[in-house]
Amino acid sequence: MxxxxxxxxxxxxxxxxxxxxxxxxxxxxxxxxxxxxxxxxxxxxxxxxxxxxxxxxxxxxxxxxxxxxxxxxxxxxxxxxxxxxxxxxxxxxxxxxxxxxxxxxxxxxxxxxxxxxxxxxxxxxxxxxxxxxxxxxxxxxxxxxxxxxxxxxxxxxxxxxxxxxxxxxxxxxxxxxxxxxxxxxxxxxxxxxxxxxxxxxxxxxxxxxxxxxxLFNKVSLYRFHINADRCTSCGACSRVCKMDVDVFRTPNHAECIRCGDCIRACPHQAIAKTFSMKSDTERR
Structure with a gap:
């Protein structure tokens, strides 16, 4: 992408x-x-x-x-x-x-x-x-x-x-x-x-x-993944999200259109794009 x-x-x-x-x-x-x-x-x-x-x-x-x-x-x-x-x-x-x-x-x-x-x-x-x-x-x-x-x-x-x-x-x-x-x-x-x-x-x-x-956002192959080791829950990603998603809490929320604003805003590079069949929980 x-x-x-x-x-x-x-x-x-x-x-x-x-x-x-x-x-x-x-x-x-x-x-x-x-x-x-x-x-x-x-x-x-x-x-x-x-x-x-x-x-x-x-x-x-x-x-x-x-x-x-x-x-x-x-x-x-x-x-x-x-x-x-x-x-x-x-x-x-x-x-x-x-x-x-x-x-x-x-x-x-x-x-x-x-x-x-x-x-x-x-x-x-x-x-x-x-x-x-x-x-x-x-x-x-x-x-x-x-x-x-x-x-x-x-x-x-x-x-x-x-x-x-x-x-x-x-x-x-x-x-x-x-x-x-x-x-x-x-x-x-x-x-x-x-x-x-x-x-x-x-x-x-x-x-x-x-x-x-x-309906498929949480199970789609293309998704966002939060690196728990890097994320500090600072909320920078959520503040820039125009779709009103708390990205660090629910990175694959139904309202997320995957625009990528959150990835650019994260000061710790804790958000990544992935293409996987694994769930968010499995990847954490």
Whole structure:
């Protein structure tokens, strides 16, 4: 993994790799080639004109909401594989919408901590369970099709990457815009405003993909290890963590996106990146 000061380069590369078809922005169309049968690891809307592949959350809902429902072995399998391998490294390095929030947070203004709002981190698990899984399975139309509730009614990445660019380039789409476009635009505007003042609010509180990967953070092969002989529990790592993790106590907390700020801040070089099947306890 690259050093933390070069993380933005990986984020840029991941964003470009997920969205290489730039000319489609001017043509108002979506790439529908064979690559769309593959899911990218991060949150990147299928309807983005430049998108080369599918969003895992959108793909999962499409299968769950199908009238000919079959368990999404491929999609779930890919997500589990990435989760077991990397955990929330995807959030910290490979997700375009996560990087978008980080760029917004760089706007010079007063910043606020989210530590007192920690209870909201559990909301994303509710979104994953209810809007991604339960509602598409249970609320269906007369032919048995369920709506992709998260993508349709909540996802701000969809309106940013898909809805707005397509409406700007396509007159027929502009003419059909209605209340749903307005609603999702308001959600996007809210996320943008919050991201200026709070670090990655969507990732912390709402993102179902982050919630899924968080389930694997403590067991993923890529992890952080605290050297107990070097650590003095000074708290320097926890003070720099923008995800509000007490790193020296819980180095592989569900909220950790493996950004590496804590490693650079540790005055005793007590935090290391590892790639192992051993647990934290086994390595201490």
């Amino acid at each position: 690259a050093k933390n000061q070069h993380r933005w380069k990986i984020q840029l590369a991941a964003t470009l790799a997920s969205n290489p078809f730039f000319l489609n922005f001017f043509q108002g169309k979506i790439y529908k080639g064979s690559l769309k049968g593959v899911c990218v690891p991060g949150l990147n809307c299928y309807s983005c004109p430049a998108a080369s592949a599918s969003c895992p959350i959108g793909s999962l809902q499409a299968v769950i909401g199908s009238s000919k429902f079959h368990f999404a072995y491929y999609i779930v399998g890919i997500l589990i594989f990435i989760g077991v391998l990397l955990g929330r490294v995807v959030c910290g390095f490979l997700c375009p919408f996560g990087w978008f929030q980080e760029l917004l947070h760089k706007i010079p203004t007063k910043k606020f901590s989210t530590k007192k709002l920690h209870v909201l981190t559990y909301l994303k698990y509710v979104v994953l369970l209810v809007f991604v899984i339960v509602l598409p399975m249970t609320i269906v139309n007369e032919v048995g099709l369920g709506d992709p509730f998260f993508c349709k009614y909540i996802c701000p990445a969809g309106i940013l990457e898909g809805g707005i660019p397509l409406s700007l380039a396509n007159e027929s789409i502009r003419a059909s815009l209605g209340e749903l476009f307005t609603w999702k635009s308001c959600i996007l505007l809210g996320v943008i405003m919050l991201a200026v003042f709070f670090y990655r609010p969507f990732c912390k509180w709402i993102c179902p993909l982050g919630a899924f990967y968080a």
